[in-house]
Amino acid sequence: MSYQRPDLRLAPSPTPESQAFWTGGREGNLLISHCRACGHFFHPPGPACWRCRSTDVGPEKVSGRGSVAAFSVDRQPWIPGFEPPYIVAMVEIAEEPGVRLISNVVDVEPADMRIGLEVDVFFEDWTGLSGEEDTRVWIPLFRPVTH
Numbered sequence: 001m002s003y004q005r006p007d008l009r010l011a012p013s014p015t016p017e018s019q020a021f022w023t024g025g026r027e028g029n030l031l032i033s034h035c036r037a038c039g040h041f042f043h044p045p046g047p048a049c050w051r052c053r054s055t056d057v058g059p060e061k062v063s064g065r066g067s068v069a070a071f072s073v074d075r076q077p078w079i080p081g082f083e084p085p086y087i088v089a090m091v092e093i094a095e096e097p098g099v100r101l102i103s104n105v106v107d108v109e110p111a112d113m114r115i116g117l118e119v120d121v122f123f124e125d126w127t128g129l130s131g132e133e134d135t136r137v138w139i140p141l142f143r144p145v146t147h
């Protein structure tokens, strides 16, 4: 099954904290919030580390590799332009267990999905309904690592 870009995606509206996450894909980078005080990554982005309360936090580039921690296969056409079946997954980043992103896994048959599947990030460039450049985001999506 080869992935086809959907007709429509609900583009996120980045906050000051999540701006880096949604636009890192411009340079092909997955940027995850990192705490310089305790050294942990965390997601979703926020103004402070939830572990140690430090505000010495900022986006840091990670490999884009991860593994599937949980997933569901949607077979109903809930979203116009989004052809089922599609897979919604929690992807755990390779750098730190427990740091998970919710995204889609594509280029995989639903029957081949499993917990622990190794995946790699890629980005889909979307502009908000206004078409303004400052609404442009790069949505991180994942597909299986091919060895």
Ligand SMILES: [Zn+2]
Pocket (backbone or CB within 6 Å): 035, 036, 037, 038, 039, 040, 049, 050, 051, 052, 053, 054
């Ligand atoms: Zn911390």
